[in-house]
Amino acid sequence: MLPALRLAPLLCAASGLMAQASCDLNSLVLQASRYIAHETAGQSHGQELTLFRIIGTGDSGETPMLRGADLQVWTLIYQIDPDGAPPPGQDGPDARSVSVQCSHGLFNTLIWSPLPVFDAKSLQWAWFALSLDDAIARLERAGHNRGFTSVTLMRPMHPRYPDECTFIFKCLPEHAYVGISAQTGQELWTEPFPS
């Protein structure tokens, strides 16, 4: 009996590890960096791009999603180093951020924008210990089991929220944003969103 009892937590740990590789957002960030390096190659403006926010959405807009693989479009938003030279040509002189998309697994659409990212801290040197599917399991355990319409990874820059890498799920049925720690899986906070 004793070895069997000891094996039970091991099996749990194994399934957790398997889940990490599914929808691995750390590798999404690495692949995005490669794509941006390719897209900006030859533009000698020497811009430093700093990742600030990652947003995942489904294809069908308002239909709630239930698992990591339901998210079909990922948008990664980078702030442009304000001390760097402004990017030339099509980017315009006032570009302060840039976004890149990964739709259905294919990277595309690098868009420069004059809007800075102001409500989040840098994710440039961040690592997410929880896979998206693990985070969704924690969301459900916290009682939000009717799906979500988008998820955002960010470090909120607001006195009300802890400075932590957080999955922020938009739960339409509960009319609430739910913050799940990307490191521990704990529910950090829940906030209603205005209708």
Add this chain to the structure above:
Amino acid sequence: MSIAKWMIPVACVSISLAAQTANDLNGLVSAASHYVSNGMSGARDPETLALSKVIGNYSTQFPDALMTRATDVQHWTFLYRLNSHAPTEPVQDPEAKPKPHLSVQAECTQGVFNNFRYSSMPITHVKSLEYTWVAVSLDNAIANLNANGFIRGFSSVGLQRPDLPNWPDEFVYVFTCPWERREVAISCQTGAMVWSAGY
């Protein structure tokens, strides 16, 4: 008691290693890119090379062996399309025209990259996988393959974006299932079965 104590850490190590390597195809593709760049003397130009196909099977000795889980795939082949600036293939006959190199191949056998080589064969019927991301792990894709009734194993798995009029442009795992004599495509993004075709 003492045997059980020894077994626990050993089980931990084997489980975690298997899980990390078997499913991380994004990492595998990145490592292949690094290896190919090295094979081309570090002068890798993204405009020159485009990853076009990734094929996994059991081994070179037993290419048709049936597999049922991600860790069974021990041998990976990466095919890159060469677009320009490629060296030409050497020829024995000095009067013959040298053939241009049109593709590059690399293999990863039991985790070790090897067999970097040029080829004059073009890669057709597939689109570039150069800037892509796999959301569904191989084990999850196999689970979905099984859920669709293909439970007797597969002899190879390919990652590709078909470039044929009748096939949707979707980044898919293509499993070759010899028992059913079918190729089955599972989406790399949703895990859904996209198509299956007899062969």
